[in-house]
Amino acid sequence: MRHRFVVIKLRPRLPPWARVGQKVLPFVNTTPFLALHLLYPREQREYRIRCRTSNLFVISSEKPTSPNSEYFVLTNKKKTKRERTNKADTRTLTVDPPLPFKETLYLSVTPRICAEFKNSRAHGQLINGEKYRLDKASSKRFLQVLEGAGPSIPGVCETAGEEEAVPALSLTNSHTWSGYSRCQGDRARISNWEVQFDFDLLPFKSLSEADLKTGSIYDELNLLRQVNLDYTWENCDNVTKYIQSAREDLPLLATSGQLIRVPSAVSTTQQPDPSANILRPSFSHLQSLVIPFDGDPVDESEMDDEWSDEPMTVDSDYDLGPVKRVSPIPAVKADDIRMIVFDPNVLVDHDGPLQETLMSIFPPSVYQFTAKELLDLYVEREALRVADGHLVSPTAVIQDIAFHLDLPIKESTIADALKHHAEPHLYPEVSATLAALIDEGYILILLNSSSHNPQMPIPRLPTLTSCSLESLCTQSHPTLRRSQILIITNDNYHIAEPASVAGFPTALVQRPGSRSAELVIPSTPTTYTFPTLNELLTILKDPASAPKPFKPFNPKTQGEVIVIYSRIQDCYQVTAMLGTGSYGLVFDAIQLNTGSRVAVKSSFWHVVLSYEAAIYAQLKGVSGLPRVHWHGPQRGGQYIMVMDKLGPTLAHLKNFCRGRFSLKTILMLGDQMLSIIEAVHSRGIIVRDIKPENFAMGHGKDYNRLFLFDFDFSKLWFDPHTASKHIPFREGRMQIGMERYMSRNAHSGFEQSRRDDIESIGYVLLYLLHGRLPWQGIGASYMSTKLRRMQKMKLGKPFIDFLAHEKTPKFFNTFFEHSQSLAFEEQPDYNMLRNLFRTEFEERGWGKEYDWEFDWWKKSGVDEEIAQPLAFVPYFERECLDVICRQEKTQWFHERAHDMGIYMVVIHTVKE
Numbered sequence: 065m066r067h068r069f070v071v072i073k074l075r076p077r078l079p080p081w082a083r084v085g086q087k088v089l090p091f092v093n094t095t096p097f098l099a100l101h102l103l104y105p106r107e108q109r110e111y112r113i114r115c116r117t118s119n120l121f122v123i124s125s126e127k128p129t130s131p132n133s134e135y136f137v138l139t140n141k142k143k144t145k146r147e148r149t150n151k152a153d154t155r156t157l158t159v160d161p162p163l164p165f166k167e168t169l170y171l172s173v174t175p176r177i178c179a180e181f182k183n184s185r186a187h188g189q190l191i192n193g194e195k196y197r198l199d200k201a202s203s204k205r206f207l208q209v210l211e212g213a214g215p216s217i218p219g220v221c222e223t224a225g226e227e228e229a230v231p232a233l234s235l236t237n238s239h240t241w242s243g244y245s246r247c248q249g250d251r252a253r254i255s256n257w258e259v260q261f262d263f264d265l266l267p268f269k270s271l272s273e274a275d276l277k278t279g280s281i282y283d284e285l286n287l288l289r290q291v292n293l294d295y296t297w298e299n300c301d302n303v304t305k306y307i308q309s310a311r312e313d314l315p316l317l318a319t320s321g322q323l324i325r326v327p328s329a330v331s332t333t334q335q336p337d338p339s340a341n342i343l344r345p346s347f348s349h350l351q352s353l354v355i356p357f358d359g360d361p362v363d364e365s366e367m368d369d370e371w372s373d374e375p376m377t378v379d380s381d382y383d384l385g386p387v388k389r390v391s392p393i394p395a396v397k398a399d400d401i402r403m404i405v406f407d408p409n410v411l412v413d414h415d416g417p418l419q420e421t422l423m424s425i426f427p428p429s430v431y432q433f434t435a436k437e438l439l440d441l442y443v444e445r446e447a448l449r450v451a452d453g454h455l456v457s458p459t460a461v462i463q464d465i466a467f468h469l470d471l472p473i474k475e476s477t478i479a480d481a482l483k484h485h486a487e488p489h490l491y492p493e494v495s496a497t498l499a500a501l502i503d504e505g506y507i508l509i510l511l512n513s514s515s516h517n518p519q520m521p522i523p524r525l526p527t528l529t530s531c532s533l534e535s536l537c538t539q540s541h542p543t544l545r546r547s548q549i550l551i552i553t554n555d556n557y558h559i560a561e562p563a564s565v566a567g568f569p570t571a572l573v574q575r576p577g578s579r580s581a582e583l584v585i586p587s588t589p590t591t592y593t594f595p596t597l598n599e600l601l602t603i604l605k606d607p608a609s610a611p612k613p614f615k616p617f618n619p620k621t622q623g624e625v626i627v628i629y630s631r632i633q634d635c636y637q638v639t640a641m642l643g644t645g646s647y648g649l650v651f652d653a654i655q656l657n658t659g660s661r662v663a664v665k666s667s668f669w670h671v672v673l674s675y676e677a678a679i680y681a682q683l684k685g686v687s688g689l690p691r692v693h694w695h696g697p698q699r700g701g702q703y704i705m706v707m708d709k710l711g712p713t714l715a716h717l718k719n720f721c722r723g724r725f726s727l728k729t730i731l732m733l734g735d736q737m738l739s740i741i742e743a744v745h746s747r748g749i750i751v752r753d754i755k756p757e758n759f760a761m762g763h764g765k766d767y768n769r770l771f772l773f774d775f776d777f778s779k780l781w782f783d784p785h786t787a788s789k790h791i792p793f794r795e796g797r798m799q800i801g802m803e804r805y806m807s808r809n810a811h812s813g814f815e816q817s818r819r820d821d822i823e824s825i826g827y828v829l830l831y832l833l834h835g836r837l838p839w840q841g842i843g844a845s846y847m848s849t850k851l852r853r854m855q856k857m858k859l860g861k862p863f864i865d866f867l868a869h870e871k872t873p874k875f876f877n878t879f880f881e882h883s884q885s886l887a888f889e890e891q892p893d894y895n896m897l898r899n900l901f902r903t904e905f906e907e908r909g910w911g912k913e914y915d916w917e918f919d920w921w922k923k924s925g926v927d928e929e930i931a932q933p934l935a936f937v938p939y940f941e942r943e944c945l946d947v948i949c950r951q952e953k954t955q956w957f958h959e960r961a962h963d964m965g966i967y968m969v970v971i972h973t974v975k976e
């Protein structure tokens with residue numbers, strides 16, 4: 065018997081008018097699940113499963129428990145002859161070769177999922193990427209199950225579904241299937257509409273016959289199982305990667321399961337006094353800016369016309385472009401090297417003394433930065449200055465760091481530290497190595513920058529061009545061929561990459577613990593890579609002894625992937641898409657000189673993004689916000705903002721945790737949310753768009769800290785020109801923010817103030833606790849009607865009942881009483897609110913201090929034994945890349961990239 069595991073999604077086949085009537089069309093949207101496709105030759109009857117026409121079975125890690133469920137257990141244990149002949153034992157199927165984990169899987173045949181096949185040939189081609197219909201009986205059964213499966217929070221189900229995914233429609237109580245209902249009452253109506261279903265196979269590496277034979281399918285199965293366990297594909301991918309990387313970063317956590325870093329809640333000593341701190345340098349600038357979304361009322365009819373439930377489509381102008389197929393750069397033969405060109409940074413240790421300098425300016429006892437963090441900051445700030453065409457003086461760079469970190473540092477302190485510490489020295493092995501190379505007859509040359517400033521702690525070489533290398537080659541020794549000149553550097557991007565493209569052999573020195581050792585971006589490979597110069601002579605004599613260089617993307621293993629590296633300010637390299645927002649795209653990027661990860665937000669809406677950057681400037685230094693590294697317009701038309709990269713949002717984590725968080729997690733999140741919002745308010749800003757999508761956990765060592773981002777809708781509540789120092793109360797304002805979490809006053813069209821952010825936090829926390837809010841799923845043809853109905857529910861009995869629900873802790877009553885009792889200009893009592901969470905935490909017996917053990921760290925969330933998804937190309941990424949690569953405008957793209965000053969390296973374009 066042959067079998068194949070596939071990841072499949074059931075899609076409702078919409079009637080032809082669905083697109084037109086999308087606003088009111090309730091439909092079911094299922095999440096991906098794992099299925100087993102059995103192909104069995106007629107003669108092997110022993111494997112035939114009861115339902116003869118079925119050949120697609122749902123796999124679940126949970127035992128189907130509904131009354132009439134039929135299922136089989138997949139085990140690794142081979143049956144004995146006796147067991148095979150024992151007819152009673154029909155419930156066990158042996159998997160051979162065995163599954164790569166101990167956990168039992170269940171193969172469910174209830175309801176029977178029978179794909180209709182026209183002929184026996186088609187029968188064997190299930191995973192060829194086509195769509196498959198359920199037969200009528202199966203479709204009906206499936207709908208019945210959906211209808212019968214009630215949401216798990218009684219009282220909330222009355223208003224099931226909304227414009228977004230709502231969990232809880234699960235089949236056979238396992239998480240194998242999950243239906244999302246879109247509109248109230250859909251479950252009653254759905255079967256009348258006879259919605260048909262397609263099997264929609266997700267793009268996944270299709271398996272060759274060879275794969276099946278070698279058993280590599282089991283490696284993929286490990287991954288697929290994770291998909292199955294983790295409820296949704298995208299969340300699984302994002303969140304497991306995040307958690308795994310956190311675990312890699314924090315070995316202690318990985319081994320002990322203990323949390324080792326406690327987020328620093330904003331203490332009152334760190335909290336600036338609002339009145340003292342409010343007039344920051346950027347404040348007047350911010351005040352003079354036009355607020356892009358200020359709630360100016362619009363014509364309601366206009367609003368109705370514009371409202372659409374459709375997902376955002378990426379503006380075609382955003383396409384970074386179609387990509388031409390570029391053949392990989394040929395490897396350079398390097399066995400007859402005659403001349404060696406050194407990047408001085410390979411010989412001279414500038415980093416060590418500079419780290420000492422920085423540590424003395426920002427002593428760890430006061431500022432808590434590590435030497436590595438400070439060095440990275442220095443290198444990044446310096447590179448940005450160079451890219452902006454500024455003079456690079458170490459004093460100015462260090463002042464930039466202080467400004468970036470919002471720390472007051474005196475110029476005299478900097479001057480003293482530079483004088484005492486910035487004394488570069490040669491690496492220990494350099495003198496002996498150079499002497500030996502000269503003895504062997506090699507010609508040695510040092511790359512140098514004509515504009516090198518002797519005061520600069522790290523000499524920055526200009527990016528090599530093929531022209532500069534050409535002249536280097538011909539001028540110094542005209543008889544030498546390029547292949548005889550070895551370029552040695554620790555800078556992969558500015559030196560090794562262009563040198564390699566120009567046809568020179570290159571060597572990358574990656575000293576352990578240094579910045580260069582961490583910079584592994586799979587672009588052009590170097591000829592050699594070695595840790596110190598000690599190895600150089602041996603390698604020159606015996607090239608085969610060189611450690612293998614890192615591998616660039618291998619088209620064969622990556623499948624249909626196009627990776628575009630675009631560079632911003634010659635400092636950040638875009639590597640993938642992180643997310644899309646209403647006003648632009650957010651990319652994952654690497655700081656080229658330090659290897660640190662950043663997020664790049666890009667938008668053609670200059671006003672929106674530059675306004676957001678101004679808000680971040682006003683909030684600089686506030687704990688719990690990503691730091692903005694750089695922002696500015698690009699010549700291609702976009703505005704770019706580079707900021708700290710964050711981990712998954714609370715919306716992602718909610719799905720990862722099966723749709724809701726435990727009370728303990730809610731309390732810890734609530735405490736951090738209040739601290740952040742207090743600090744934001746203290747700088748004169750209100751957020752006006754509090755939602756789970758705008759809170760994310762930190763990346764790397766900040767994995768347990770909550771961050772707030774996305775300040776598109778924010779504005780100043782503080783107005784020094786009024787007597788009360790507060791913006792004036794106004795009515796008739798347009799509702800700003802996401803309606804689900806919008807305060808009642810915002811619904812009424814009142815100008816928002818600090819109290820509205822607090823109320824929204826309350827709604828967000830209740831949403832995360834219950835998995836949904838009562839006003840989700842209000843069906844209305846027009847947005848205005850929907851908003852009115854939502855407001856009514858927030859003001860009336862549905863919300864009172866919701867607060868009285870047994871799963872809603874009583875302190876939420878006090879929370880909402882407080883937020884609603886606040887006058888427009890009144891400052892919320894953040895401490896009192898935080899205490900509500902702390903007291904509840906203590907009363908529940910979870911201790912006096914938060915332990916920061918969030919739900920997503922629990923063993924059930926991620927199984928440590930699960931294979932790393934390294935060889936896996938995330939669906940998420942593919943989808944985004946598909947968007948990028950959709951249009952065929954190669955030349956257009958390259959011209960623009962050139963105009964924009966973006967250096968493009970197209971790694972490959974492969975279509976299988």
Ligand SMILES: Nc1ncnc2c1ncn2[C@@H]1O[C@H](COP(=O)(O)OP(=O)(O)OP(=O)(O)O)[C@@H](O)[C@H]1O
Pocket residue numbers: 642643644645646647648650663665690707708709710711713757773774775776
């Ligand atoms: N600093 C970051 N680190 C990691 N991911 C990020 C970061 N900033 C944004 N993202 C991702 O990009 C998505 C869109 O970002 P953001 O919400 O800032 O865009 P937007 O255009 O302002 O969207 P909207 O206003 O519609 O919420 C986010 O949901 C998140 O997944």
